[in-house]
């Protein structure tokens with residue numbers, strides 16, 4: 001088959017990747033040792049066997065526990081360097097990397113420790129392999145508006161190291177409207193805006209992300225297919241959806257990967273993209289997401305080209321970079 005080869009070799013941008021979700025079990029053990037921390041797991045295999053999820057929350061509990069081994073600037077640097085090296089092998093030319101500062105600041109890690117480590121990794125990766133990368137600060141939606149404002153305040157001095165903000169964590173019960181004032185302030189600051197919506201939550205949360213938060217892209221968004229008017233709007237405005245097939249499968253959004261609606265989204269004219277979300281937890285980096293969803297759902301070469309095109313078009317890279325990719 002020539003399709004998997006094309007999928008692996010084609011240049012792409014990755015727009016939905018949580019850096020804490022690239023923390024491989026081996027690195028969790030290595031960082032625990034380096035930082036003198038005890039883990040409640042005896043081995044890498046025992047930890048990996050805990051990666052059997054029934055929904056988003058069951059994953060998040062394990063994901064936040066894993067992230068607790070990240071303490072020092074060098075830890076964040078090493079994590080991001082490892083991801084960017086791995087992404088470059090998948091022909092990712094540009095990555096927009098989410099990070100969750102509140103899960104670190106809550107443990108006493110300073111905002112600047114997180115951002116400086118990640119930023120230095122992006123700069124060094126660019127020098128060494130040419131990959132471009134940008135950072136997107138995500139607010140945890142299960143926490144309060146006040147906590148989000150405090151987080152934004154902490155990021156103020158580091159404003160020029162962040163391209164935008166996002167919204168992630170437990171979706172159900174935490175509608176976008178909860179953060180309307182935070183996002184309005186971010187907009188005034190010139191930050192680009194995205195939000196997770198319609199992963200498990202209803203189409204109303206996608207409407208809320210567009211109308212209350214004024215986001216430019218929707219992370220996941222797969223529940224949009226249940227609302228025809230929303231589908232028309234997403235297509236007409238070319239609002240990108242950063243879809244994560246293996247994540248949706250592992251978190252039981254689609255119990256079988258063959259049921260994934262990526263093809264339906266593309267065929268309706270939506271600007272869908274393929275991404276890996278939390279590859280250390282969901283069994284594959286971006287090329288594995290491409291090859292598995294194509295094999296399971298019968299997507300074609302034409303879809304492959306469209307997905308790669310969409311990823312660059314939807315990115316927040318500058319016009320000079322976009323021209324260089326043409």
Ligand code: ADE
Nearest residue numbers: 018168169170196277278
């Ligand atoms: N944080 C990391 N991965 C996430 C996901 N898939 N949904 C919501 N929050 C997340």
Ligand code: ZN
Nearest residue numbers: 018168219277
């Ligand atoms: Zn995500």
